[in-house]
Amino acid sequence: MGFVNLLRTAWHGISTNQVRAVLTSLGxxxxxxxxxxxxxxxxxxxAAVEAKFRFLGSDQxxxxxxxxxxxxxxxxxxxxxxxxxxxxxxxxxxxVDRVEMTVFSTGRLRNGRIALSNVVIQGTVATYLVSLAxxxxxxxxxxxxxTPPKPEAFLAYGRFYTPAEVLGGAEVCVLGYQTAEDxxxxxxxxxxxxxVNRKTCEVIGVLAELESVNPSQRDRSGLNEGIYLPVSTTxxxxxxxxxxxxxxxxxxxxSMMEDSVVEITSFxxxxxxxxxxxxxxxxxxxxxxxxxxxxxxxxxxxxxFSFLLTTLAAVSLIVGGIGIMNVMLVNVTERMREIxxxxxxxxxxxxxxxxxxxxxxxLSSLSGIxxxxxxxxxxxxxxxxxxxxxxxxxxxxxxxxxxxLFTGVVFGxxxxxxxxxxxxxxxxxxx
Numbered sequence: 342m343g344f345v346n347l348l349r350t351a352w353h354g355i356s357t358n359q360v361r362a363v364l365t366s367l368g369x370x371x372x373x374x375x376x377x378x379x380x381x382x383x384x385x386x387x388a389a390v391e392a393k394f395r396f397l398g399s400d401q402x403x404x405x406x407x408x409x410x411x412x413x414x415x416x417x418x419x420x421x422x423x424x425x426x427x428x429x430x431x432x433x434x435x436x437v438d439r440v441e442m443t444v445f446s447t448g449r450l451r452n453g454r455i456a457l458s459n460v461v462i463q464g465t466v467a468t469y470l471v472s473l474a475x476x477x478x479x480x481x482x483x484x485x486x487x488t489p490p491k492p493e494a495f496l497a498y499g500r501f502y503t504p505a506e507v508l509g510g511a512e513v514c515v516l517g518y519q520t521a522e523d524x525x526x527x528x529x530x531x532x533x534x535x536x537v538n539r540k541t542c543e544v545i546g547v548l549a550e551l552e553s554v555n556p557s558q559r560d561r562s563g564l565n566e567g568i569y570l571p572v573s574t575t576x577x578x579x580x581x582x583x584x585x586x587x588x589x590x591x592x593x594x595x596s597m598m599e600d601s602v603v604e605i606t607s608f609x610x611x612x613x614x615x616x617x618x619x620x621x622x623x624x625x626x627x628x629x630x631x632x633x634x635x636x637x638x639x640x641x642x643x644x645x646f647s648f649l650l651t652t653l654a655a656v657s658l659i660v661g662g663i664g665i666m667n668v669m670l671v672n673v674t675e676r677m678r679e680i681x682x683x684x685x686x687x688x689x690x691x692x693x694x695x696x697x698x699x700x701x702x703x704l705s706s707l708s709g710i711x712x713x714x715x716x717x718x719x720x721x722x723x724x725x726x727x728x729x730x731x732x733x734x735x736x737x738x739x740x741x742x743x744x745x746l747f748t749g750v751v752f753g754x755x756x757x758x759x760x761x762x763x764x765x766x767x768x769x770x771x772x
Contacts, residue, residue, distance in 0.1 A: 365668045366708035368661020373712025375654035376741040384732040400595040403630040406585040419626030420613040421585035436601040441589040451536040461567040464575025467504045481549040499546030507571040515546040519565035540578045662752035669756035681769035690761035701753020709745030
């Protein structure tokens, strides 16, 4: 029997009882759709994790003070990560190229009679705009260029402070766009002196009006509010006690990240007087984070989640396969006289096997096509239940269709072989 005749016979066998065929296909359809939606959710989760930790480059180590909660307050475990730690780290460690520091506070700004309360004060190093540009989380409002903005694009006018001003503790500052508007009511602030918690500060620049790169987050408030000062100026002038700083250490060679982490850890343990305890452990008072460690932990959880959903989809395919086997066995019983007649006129066993196997493959392939369509349609619905994140994996379509065909072969083979082994004489007598 030619292939076209096999297809025609298989289609006739399926279309004879359409309701039964549809019900049989549901398991495969749901399984295929589940595979596509699951892989889309997994891709979305991985993309979200990578975007979440985009702020940390592959050559960076984030170092911060470790805190514990006591009586409702956060207190350092031991010594804080300090400004001096950062300075010595950049000067003495061979595997550290440079460091960036950040310290936060809130305060009151005054320009003549105009005062602003609870303004975020951020002490940074001179390369802050470089870091802001590299994170690619915010951009100047209305940015339409194909390439990401360069650091200078984040300034509306004026300038940012220099490394010399940071080291010297210069009393200069840069205002956020909205803060400059509120404090000067549209007037030019450059060269003007303002009060920051009763400390004088000369305004040398104003940041451009910023917006989130992600359109779904452009309603975030606070991007254009705040004031930026040299980290040394912030520490000396705005804190009664030395504050903890957050350090971003840039390593000289990201391929030696593990060695760099070991070197930084040893340095801080020595600086903070941390020694090995009786159990052979070090009770560190600081946290070290790299992009690899953060992504590794988060993506491992995402992989576990995807594996669970994929397992459920596989179970659905198996159930669908069992349904195909059951229907094919029923078909064999119903068409026993047809099988006996075909064997009597010279059909070989392989012809009978191919007849029923093609029927199972046709049923599973049609189920796979409908399952793919359903899976693609379900992706937006799945995304709405998962923080709006789901990305279609192009490879999931041939993969899921292949799984549907494989299910048809595996579960259709036994009924096909069973049909080919029927005794022609017994089959012809079947009523």
